Amino acid sequence: MNPTLTHPLTQDTDGPAQDGAPQTRRKVAIICSKGSLDMAYPGLILANAARMMDIDAMIFFTFWGLDIIREKTADKLQPGIVGNPAMHMPTMVAGLPGMGSMAAHMMKKKIEQIEVPSVRELLETLEQAGAELYACHMAMEMMGFTRDDLVPQVHDVITAMDFFEKSEGAQIVFV
Amino acid sequence: MNETYPLASAPDHAETLADELERLNDKLDRVIGAVALMDRRREDLEEMLADLLPAANGAMQVATHQLWDLERKGTLDLARETAGAIGAAASTIDPNDVRALGVNAGQAVRALRTLTGPDVTTASQRAVEALQHARTGPPPSFFSLLRRLRQPHVRRGLGAALEFMASLGEGAHPGSAPSPTLAPPATRPAAPPPAPMGVVAAPTPSSLAVGARTVTLDPDGFLADSGDWTPEVAEALASQVGVGPLTDEHWRVLEFCRSDAAGSGGAPGLRRITKELDIPPRDMYRLFPKGPGTLAARLAGLKKPKSCV
Numbered sequence: 226m227n228p229t230l231t232h233p234l235t236q237d238t239d240g241p242a243q244d245g246a247p248q249t250r251r252k253v254a255i256i257c258s259k260g261s262l263d264m265a266y267p268g269l270i271l272a273n274a275a276r277m278m279d280i281d282a283m284i285f286f287t288f289w290g291l292d293i294i295r296e297k298t299a300d301k302l303q304p305g306i307v308g309n310p311a312m313h314m315p316t317m318v319a320g321l322p323g324m325g326s327m328a329a330h331m332m333k334k335k336i337e338q339i340e341v342p343s344v345r346e347l348l349e350t351l352e353q354a355g356a357e358l359y360a361c362h363m364a365m366e367m368m369g370f371t372r373d374d375l376v377p378q379v380h381d382v383i384t385a386m387d388f389f390e391k392s393e394g395a396q397i398v399f400v
Numbered sequence: 401m402n403e404t405y406p407l408a409s410a411p412d413h414a415e416t417l418a419d420e421l422e423r424l425n426d427k428l429d430r431v432i433g434a435v436a437l438m439d440r441r442r443e444d445l446e447e448m449l450a451d452l453l454p455a456a457n458g459a460m461q462v463a464t465h466q467l468w469d470l471e472r473k474g475t476l477d478l479a480r481e482t483a484g485a486i487g488a489a490a491s492t493i494d495p496n497d498v499r500a501l502g503v504n505a506g507q508a509v510r511a512l513r514t515l516t517g518p519d520v521t522t523a524s525q526r527a528v529e530a531l532q533h534a535r536t537g538p539p540p541s542f543f544s545l546l547r548r549l550r551q552p553h554v555r556r557g558l559g560a561a562l563e564f565m566a567s568l569g570e571g572a573h574p575g576s577a578p579s580p581t582l583a584p585p586a587t588r589p590a591a592p593p594p595a596p597m598g599v600v601a602a603p604t605p606s607s608l609a610v611g612a613r614t615v616t617l618d619p620d621g622f623l624a625d626s627g628d629w630t631p632e633v634a635e636a637l638a639s640q641v642g643v644g645p646l647t648d649e650h651w652r653v654l655e656f657c658r659s660d661a662a663g664s665g666g667a668p669g670l671r672r673i674t675k676e677l678d679i680p681p682r683d684m685y686r687l688f689p690k691g692p693g694t695l696a697a698r699l700a701g702l703k704k705p706k707s708c709v
Binding site for chain 1: 670671672680681682685689690691692693694708709
């Protein structure tokens with residue numbers, strides 16, 4: 226919880242000043258609203274890629290997206306397999322008990338194989354990279370979560386209006 | 401005729417004969433009607449030829465008489481055909497025929513022969529009927545037009561029409577751009593081909609002076625030829641992108657990038673660098689503040705990494 230956090234790059238940069246660089250920095254604001262494994266990765270990877278390209282990045286986690294930044298669930302996200310045509314699995318089979326965990330296990334194994342970081346590692350990398358992670362105040366109240374339920378990488382709990390203040394001038398991506 | 405027929409003792413036979421005679425009579429009537437129609441058509445044709453080609457009128461008259469013979473033969477055949485044959489005839493005009501017709505516009509006589517064939521005359525007659533119908537009936541709605549596009553014969557007709565237009569265009573100006581007379585009135589200048597997504601229009605390959613020599617960079621600022629790389633080039637690139645004098649930490653990263661690329665063929669992604677060298681991502685952002693994802697590879701004289709993480 227650090228509402229006054231400023232962008233680390235603006236403090237640490239020891240290189241020469243912005244000589245001939247564009248006056249306004251490129252900025253991206255990503256809204257993560259879903260808590261399944263397959264919906265967590267796009268937002269996190271995009272934010273990380275933006276930072277790797279020296280683009281300012283922030284993520285606003287709301288509704289089911291809060292599961293991505295909850296201590297209890299961050300490592301246990303499951304892919305949405307029921308009613309997901311891309312899973313190529315009949316819905317009746319996907320709905321059987323244990324199928325979700327099995328699919329999650331298989332997917333995580335695959336993710337490790339191709340050297341994609343886990344959700345937890347991505348959150349840590351994002352923090353070090355200077356991306357700003359925010360939780361939605363209203364969704365937190367709705368689900369009965371407190372700041373202590375969230376991973377330490379989250380900067381702050383903010384309202385939707387705060388989000389728009391912080392994302393001024395940014396390209397907004399909704400996941 | 402019935403009464404005068406001598407076989408009164410065989411009334412059944414007589415009746416059959418009478419029926420046949422009547423049918424024959426009908427057929428004759430139809431043939432006569434068709435001949436009269438053809439006669440009128442011939443007159444029309446002659447008139448048209450006289451209008452169109454006054455200079456070649458005499459020659460055309462001869463040609464027309466020959467054509468008339470052909471036409472009559474064809475039409476007499478046609479008179480015996482039922483209505484179903486008309487549809488079949490229409491479907492025999494395939495796009496290639498129409499194309500040939502357009503391309504060979506110079507060979508007027510041959511084309512005219514084709515034109516007076518039963519297929520074409522029937523088709524043109526149907527076209528006239530369709531035109532008359534179109535004038536009298538209410539204009540079709542947009543959606544009914546769309547619906548009609550699903551009918552095979554409508555599509556076939558449209559295809560033939562397009563082929564005809566195309567061959568007209570080819571004939572007017574063979575082999576290249578449309579002739580000025582046929583060009584649409586408001587021609588827009590041809591738009592440049594769209595740039596592929598993600599490729600920013602611009603920077604032509606630039607170059608970078610390193611001591612006495614100059615190395616070429618690609619539009620993204622990477623070395624155009626990895627073979628140009630020397631430590632001095634890395635220093636020059638570093639100051640170009642605002643990294644400042646390269647420290648030992650920088651060199652450790654750059655050397656790893658070069659050796660890793662030599663093994664795998666591609667520049668390592670940021671995560672691979674941090675894992676293999678056990679450097680926290682935070683440090684990479686400190687060493688290469690303006691984009692550690694690509695800068696390490698860029699200073700190491702490699703291509704842009706393919707990794708997303």
